[in-house]
């Protein structure tokens with residue numbers, strides 16, 4: 255198991271939580287469609303790769319990332335491009351003949367009349383063609399279409415095209431999912447590093463995704479985190495006492511695998527220079543990890559999706575909590591007054607900060623804290639001061 259802190263992990267580098275895959279398989283088998291829900295960097299893409307690599311012979315699985323697509327048309331082009339990709343088509347011969355034949359017959363229509371042609375047919379629009387294609391999935395197979403960063407695509411369309419276009423795309427997807435001929439043979443799994451639920455709520459379109467089964471990808475439980483950290487160190491030749499693993503996890507608190515990988519990476523670098531791990535080595539590893547701007551900056555940038563006032567409010571909330579470590583909700587109410595922000599918007603922002611993995615009030619509903627001391631310290635050093 256290599257230490258990987260950044261890219262999605264795959265194969266033997268993936269620390270498996272079998273119960274998560276079982277939850278997912280249950281929904282797939284019962285004909286549901288899935289929304290993977292988790293804050294940034296928790297492991298959604300890695301989990302999608304796991305599904306891609308491990309579903310049995312009776313499934314045809316495709317992973318598509320549409321993060322870079324900024325229009326409805328670009329979304330469909332990317333989708334068809336991936337479906338028509340030689341590597342994917344190659345996995346179908348012998349396995350899913352009908353789908354193979356249909357995909358082979360597709361011709362992207364000439365510029366001007368955008369859409370798809372099957373064989374010599376007249377061009378039809380992407381959504382219709384997609385529906386048509388899904389109906390041709392072989393009866394003994396199930397097609398799993400994973401759309402990563404779909405929420406980003408919707409957000410891009412809202413920003414670059416219009417709310418109406420974004421809503422239309424959400425609606426078309428829902429119609430396709432609800433088509434009973436399709437849903438017998440096709441499963442959609444959506445994910446994104448910004449929450450799809452909050453993106454659609456902003457444009458009053460929650461109704462278009464309320465048929466999706468949400469699967470939360472949670473951080474590791476303490477035992478899993480310990481076992482994962484130990485394995486990561488062992489496999490990378492780092493001799494570490496259990497008490498030091500506990501100390502290291504104490505620096506993380508919110509056990510997302512990314513933070514464990516990040517500290518393991520820094521410990522490994524220090525270990526290479528002096529093969530010893532103790533608490534002061536771990537403290538240095540934490541310091542080094544916190545100096546990597548690229549690993550944390552997205553937490554600040556994410557606030558740009560709030561209104562200008564909302565952003566200022568959110569920043570001050572986080573800065574206050576990073577300074578005081580825990581803050582009572584009435585202190586946050588004082589900030590609402592100070593910033594002359596609407597009560598409802600402030601509530602929505604606090605909800606988003608919880609949902610996106612910054613803070614929680616789970617111990618006591620009145621007390622807010624950062625999920626992880628790592629982010630708290632980074633915020634304190636880089637944003638609050």
Ligand SMILES: Nc1ncnc2c1ncn2[C@@H]1O[C@H](COP(=O)(O)OP(=O)(O)OP(=O)(O)O)[C@@H](O)[C@H]1O
Pocket residue numbers: 258259260261262263267268269270292293294295296297298299300301446447448511512513515516
């Ligand atoms: N199952 C896992 N086993 C080991 N490491 C993992 C696992 N899942 C995630 N990671 C760690 O977390 C990092 C981020 O993983 P991944 O890209 O899958 O998360 P994500 O939720 O898709 O992130 P984003 O929201 O930014 O798209 C990886 O580089 C790796 O360090």
Ligand SMILES: [Mg+2]
Pocket residue numbers: 298299300402446447
């Ligand atoms: Mg991802």
